[in-house]
Each structure stands twice: as C-alpha cells, then as structure tokens.
Amino acid sequence: MIPFDYQRADDADSAVATVTGHPQAQFLGGGTNLVDHMKLGVADPELLVDISRLPLDEVTELDDGGLRIGATVRNSDLAAHPLIRRRYPVLAEALLAGASGQLRNMATTGGNLLQRTRCVYFQDVTMACNKREPGSGCAALEGYTRYHAILGASDGCVAVHPSDMAVAMAALDATVVVLGAAGERRIPLAEFHRLPGSEPQRDTVLEHGELITAVDLPASTPRRQAYRKVRDRASYAFALVSVAAVVKVDAAEGEPCITDARIALGGVAHKPWRASRAEETLSGAAPSVESFRRAAEAELEQADPLGDNGFKIPMVRNTMVAVLADLTGVEPEAVA
Amino acid sequence: MDQNITLYVDGNRRPVTVDTRTTLLDALRDRLDVTSPKKGCDHGQCGACTVLLNGRRVTSCLVLAVAYDGADVTTAAGLGSDDELHPVQQAFLDRDGFQCGYCTPGQICSAVGMMEEAERGSPSHVSANLNDPVELTDEEIRERMSGNLCRCGAYVNIVAAIRQAADPEAEQIRQARAERQRNEPVLREDDAPTSYQVSVSGEEGR
Numbered sequence: 302m303i304p305f306d307y308q309r310a311d312d313a314d315s316a317v318a319t320v321t322g323h324p325q326a327q328f329l330g331g332g333t334n335l336v337d338h339m340k341l342g343v344a345d346p347e348l349l350v351d352i353s354r355l356p357l358d359e360v361t362e363l364d365d366g367g368l369r370i371g372a373t374v375r376n377s378d379l380a381a382h383p384l385i386r387r388r389y390p391v392l393a394e395a396l397l398a399g400a401s402g403q404l405r406n407m408a409t410t411g412g413n414l415l416q417r418t419r420c421v422y423f424q425d426v427t428m429a430c431n432k433r434e435p436g437s438g439c440a441a442l443e444g445y446t447r448y449h450a451i452l453g454a455s456d457g458c459v460a461v462h463p464s465d466m467a468v469a470m471a472a473l474d475a476t477v478v479v480l481g482a483a484g485e486r487r488i489p490l491a492e493f494h495r496l497p498g499s500e501p502q503r504d505t506v507l508e509h510g511e512l513i514t515a516v517d518l519p520a521s522t523p524r525r526q527a528y529r530k531v532r533d534r535a536s537y538a539f540a541l542v543s544v545a546a547v548v549k550v551d552a553a554e555g556e557p558c559i560t561d562a563r564i565a566l567g568g569v570a571h572k573p574w575r576a577s578r579a580e581e582t583l584s585g586a587a588p589s590v591e592s593f594r595r596a597a598e599a600e601l602e603q604a605d606p607l608g609d610n611g612f613k614i615p616m617v618r619n620t621m622v623a624v625l626a627d628l629t630g631v632e633p634e635a636v637a
Numbered sequence: 638m639d640q641n642i643t644l645y646v647d648g649n650r651r652p653v654t655v656d657t658r659t660t661l662l663d664a665l666r667d668r669l670d671v672t673s674p675k676k677g678c679d680h681g682q683c684g685a686c687t688v689l690l691n692g693r694r695v696t697s698c699l700v701l702a703v704a705y706d707g708a709d710v711t712t713a714a715g716l717g718s719d720d721e722l723h724p725v726q727q728a729f730l731d732r733d734g735f736q737c738g739y740c741t742p743g744q745i746c747s748a749v750g751m752m753e754e755a756e757r758g759s760p761s762h763v764s765a766n767l768n769d770p771v772e773l774t775d776e777e778i779r780e781r782m783s784g785n786l787c788r789c790g791a792y793v794n795i796v797a798a799i800r801q802a803a804d805p806e807a808e809q810i811r812q813a814r815a816e817r818q819r820n821e822p823v824l825r826e827d828d829a830p831t832s833y834q835v836s837v838s839g840e841e842g843r
Contacts, residue, residue: 302658304638304656304657304658305638305657305658306638306657307638307640307657307701307703307704309704329701329704332699332700332701332704333681333699336660336699336700336701337680337681337699339658340679340680349657349701351704353704377693377754377759380759380760381754381757381758381759381760386760386767386768387768390767393760393767394762394767397760397761397762397764398762400784401684401783401784401785402694402747402750402751402754402781402782402783402784403681403684403687403694403695403696403747403750403784404681404696404699404784406693406694406695406750407695407696407699407700535779535780535783536762536779536780536783537783537784
C-alpha cells in the first residue's frame, strides 16, 4: 500500500470540493472494497476523504410517498429497516443475500453501488486488465470465464457487476442522488452503471469528485416483489445469476393479467441488467410458466456466452420462471 | 503519514500513533499488544479478526484505524473475565466449539454481535418472513455466522455452542435427550448371531 493522507469530511460540499481538486483523491465509506483494493495494489489513492460520518445515515420518507436512503446507511441497517422490509422487501432480500454479517455492518449504500467487479483478473495486478489498466488487454478472455458476463460485454471487458443491492434497486426504478462541484443531479439507477464498451475502466457515469448522497425509491411500488440469488455456496458468495422482480397482477376483468413487470438480473453483465425485453413480453400476458419462459427467452436471445459460462443462460431462464411463478401463484411445474 | 488517535479497547483508554495505512487489526495486535483478534486472510473473508466496533461486529482487517479515532473496541478477551466468562465463551467450552482455536476469538465476537442483531429482530437470508421475530434455529445460526470460517471444521459444535448461549434451557433439554439416546442399547454387527443382514436392517435400531 502506498502512503496516503487521510481527512475526515466536515460536510458534503467540502468533501466534493476536496476530491474534485485532487485527481488522486477518493472518498472512503465503509472501506470493505476500497481498503481491500489498496492492499492488493488495485487502488492507490494519495488522499482519502472519509465521508462515513457525514449526516447521510438516515432513511426518510419523501413528500411524494417514496423513501430516501442516505448514502452512508449501512447495508445491515437498511435491510432491517421496518419501511424497507414492509414496502420494498425485494431490497431487503437482496441486501441479506450479499456478503456476511460483519461486512453488511460496515458497507454503505453509496459504497455498495460503487463496489468494483470481483473478476479475479481485475483483482490480480499481475494480469492484463483493461478495467484496471486501460489498453493492457483482458486476461479473462483467454482465461476461466465461469463467473463472467453473458450480456452486454465488449471485446475489452467481460466482467460483471457484483452487487445484489443494486439489482433490486434497478427493479425498483430507484434514483441515485449525486452531489458534484456544479451542484446536485439525479440519475436513474438503471443508467448509473455503464456497459464496458471501449472504456471498461469506467464502472459508472459519475465524474471524478461526484459524491452519492442518497438513493430515492419511488412510491406506489407493486407489493409482489422477490429477489432470488443462485450461487456456488449456500451463503457468503457472489451470484452466478440473480433475479429481482416486482410484479403487478390485475384480475379485475376476469382472467388475471400482468399489468406491471419490472425485472433486473445480476451476475450476468457489467451493470445490473434491466430485462426490458422480458418485461415487454410479459406486459398484458396471463401469468403462466409458458409466458414466463417466453419472456425469459426473449431477453436471453441477445446473450453471448463465453467458454465457461453457457450454463448461465438456462440458469437465468429457470430462475426467472421460478421467481415469477412464485410471485403470481402459478404452479411451478418442472422446468426443463 | 502518522496520526494520533485514541481507541477504547476492552474498556481501557489506549492512545496510539498510527500510520494512515494501519488497519484496526494491525493497530490492536502490533501496536497495542491486543492479540485476541487474529489475522487470517487479511481480506475480510475469514472472520478471524472480528471485533465489536462501537458495539457492532466487523472484520477489523478492513477498517483503517485512523477512521475510528475515539471508537470503542471490544475483543473476545474483553467480553468476560477469568473469574466469570461471557456466556458465549462458556458455551464454546461446554460444547467443545473449537479445535485449534485460531478462529475462536472471531467466532465468539461474531456470535455475540449476531445474537444482539437477532434480538433486535434483524432478519437474515434464511428467515421465512422478514417481519417475524427471529428464532435462532440451526439454519439461522449457520447463515448468520457464514462470515466466520473454521478450517478445523468445528462447525457442528460451534452451532451447538451458540444454540446454548442463545437458549440455555432448550439446549440442556436437547443434550439430555441426546445423552439418553446414546445410552440406549444398540444392536451391533458383532452382536448379530449369524448374518450381517440382520444388523443392518434399518435406522430405527440406532
């Protein structure tokens, strides 16, 4: 680890000004990812501006009925918050599916969104990685790709975003509130993370010095919500694939029909993947295993698996069908 | 780049000068001779360094000491005294919840923090209902303790120890029942008169 200066931020504005004015400065939140990267040599900031004690640790109700989650609310506190558990269970479930009890006590909401890929080639400074060192190549393309992307990857990067929380937030149509030197801006969560393209070093659309201050959740969210994560161990492992779904079923006209479906996928792309093709297919459809399977297949037509991760295609399809069946009360017949 | 900080470790005021790069774990072990938390992976994956930081369990290897000036740190060594062990410590002894002991201080701090989280009603990944009070079943204990690895594989007894600490009476009844079952006569293979087929006829006799 290279030597660095440490400052505790007095307020959000001065924290933003300090980091904006120093190209090698970074914000420090819970530190669970950044401190680890500093040990590994993946990150080498010259200045850390600690924002973990700023008064951004509250969950508050918005005037429009939505909810504001402060950027420094810890993952464990967010998962246990009564309003999250009652109104946004998909978010509580996603948070509880991530990391360990200790890490959830440390990790912040803003930091969770900004955590970086767990691609082993990214985390090993002896390997070529366009994300860590632009232009150096991608060792994963010639390596072991079981954990890599099947959607939206580029020739330069096949890494996946590791967050569970962000997948649920994508399905909830959350908005990221960001403070920069020029003031505040609001970014829809689905547009916050990027696909790798030719700039895999950029995980998000944030500019240097911009600080996440909150995540807003909209009011009037359908109550049928679920998060399901498939992984190599029963606990404490990153997703192979995950599905967050928020669904509304209307039965007023007789036959039940899906009037609102929001689905996001984890473990499959460089960002939480909003499954908009599946959503379009489901819109107006009667809930059935067949319609769920058609929706999943519509989404997965664009999948482009690598050498070791073709299994993710049926795994996403089956998980999506199972989650939707569960949410709509459809008998989940054996899925091929 | 040194900074002066003060930690309150197991009830003792401990001023210390640390390089900004120093983790809480290294500050405790190398600077303050508090060696109860252990360094395992040093990447937050094994849980051996778990302490209670301002009352909450964290992996101290991922915490920068400078960021916690003024904080309360409780290690496993500070949970009880030689005369009176903490109930979780006593339960690990009673239930033989360790073999080599390296992960034990982290397991114990994690268990204490976890039981407090459960007491507050915090749900887990395996909770059937997010809003119900928490009952620390074996499944709940295993899920909530998944951030603490034990290379000796003492998990069965670690779960039993935490079960005992969480509900001593229920565990006492459970152990008494298990003891009775162990003492019941069992038909062994070498007791069988003629053929193995007689003695391996099913699970009921065991």
